Amino acid sequence: MAKSLMIVDDSATMRKIIMRTVRMSGLNFKRTEEAGNGVEALEKLSAGPVDVMLVDINMPEMNGAELVKKVREIPAYKKTKIIMVSTESSQEVIEDVMADGADGFIIKPFTPEKFQEKLSPFVN
Amino acid sequence: MIEQAVLGDALLQGAKEVFETMVFMNLEESSQLDPSIDGRALLGSIAFKGNLEGSLHICCNALCAQAIAVNMLGIDSAEKINEEETCDAMCEVTNMVMGCFKSKLADAVGDLEVSIPSVVRGRELKNTLGKGASKILVKVNIADEYVGELSLLYRNSPEQPSDKPGIDK
Numbered sequence: 001m002a003k004s005l006m007i008v009d010d011s012a013t014m015r016k017i018i019m020r021t022v023r024m025s026g027l028n029f030k031r032t033e034e035a036g037n038g039v040e041a042l043e044k045l046s047a048g049p050v051d052v053m054l055v056d057i058n059m060p061e062m063n064g065a066e067l068v069k070k071v072r073e074i075p076a077y078k079k080t081k082i083i084m085v086s087t088e089s090s091q092e093v094i095e096d097v098m099a100d101g102a103d104g105f106i107i108k109p110f111t112p113e114k115f116q117e118k119l120s121p122f123v124n
Numbered sequence: 125m126i127e128q129a130v131l132g133d134a135l136l137q138g139a140k141e142v143f144e145t146m147v148f149m150n151l152e153e154s155s156q157l158d159p160s161i162d163g164r165a166l167l168g169s170i171a172f173k174g175n176l177e178g179s180l181h182i183c184c185n186a187l188c189a190q191a192i193a194v195n196m197l198g199i200d201s202a203e204k205i206n207e208e209e210t211c212d213a214m215c216e217v218t219n220m221v222m223g224c225f226k227s228k229l230a231d232a233v234g235d236l237e238v239s240i241p242s243v244v245r246g247r248e249l250k251n252t253l254g255k256g257a258s259k260i261l262v263k264v265n266i267a268d269e270y271v272g273e274l275s276l277l278y279r280n281s282p283e284q285p286s287d288k289p290g291i292d293k
Contacts, residue, residue, distance in 0.1 A: 011216060013196070013216060087219050089227040
């Protein structure tokens with residue numbers, strides 16, 4: 001079943017690269033949205049929740065870890081799956097963000113196969 | 125103590141991983157004696173601090189940077205890419221190489237805090253970290269077509285206790 005996806009990253013180029021990699025992974029989303037930081041992501045979510053969010057950690061204004069906490073405080077977004085996509089590979093950071101409510105973690109550099117592995121349980 | 129060769133290897137292996145996985149270009153240590161970067165160049169930089177402090181840099185000419193951006197974005201022609209996208213792609217490559225470098229050295233030097241990457245453009249670009257800093261320079265061949273430079277400027281952190289890992293030159 002096609003679902004909705006939001007990519008949250010402060011780099012427009014990285015958002016395009018992620019979108020391209022998602023397509024290469026063979027996963028199809030009915031609706032895709034983009035946001036440049038946590039604040040923008042929350043604004044876009046208020047217009048309608050999405051099924052899956054791919055979220056960078058280091059972003060200006062509101063970073064990915066703060067965004068996860070905010071999203072998890074809002075009951076309307078309870079079913080939204082959040083996968084972090086970051087160069088950050090420290091076990092402590094990964095454990096913290098997972099404890100705050102993220103559903104998965106993809107470390108950059110990534111492959112289409114990695115997206116397929118992490119996203120397909122939430123898409124199919 | 126971690127040796128300088130280990131840092132150089134982590135830098136090269138990190139760059140190889142990023143170029144193979146995300147840039148779809150082959151990157152190898154250059155066997156030429158002294159290849160130089162011709163013309164206008166782009167220099168991607170990112171700073172780090174922790175038990176080590178310094179900065180990591182990737183430098184190549186404008187044509188190579190454009191090819192990197194074209195490949196990362198999956199665009200069929202270099203004409204469709206603008207300067208901002210090229211710089212952004214260089215920033216992302218620098219950021220990811222730093223991520224790989226940091227991950228490979230995590231056991232030896234502990235966690236490193238990193239800055240936001242930046243890119244400067246110009247000719248004969250040089251980087252420096254001031255007095256007491258060491259430099260590792262790895263010349264590379266990208267896609268058998270372009271010359272590039274990976275460099276690391278660093279010093280042991282002043283706050284580093286004597287029993288913490290450090291660098292052995």
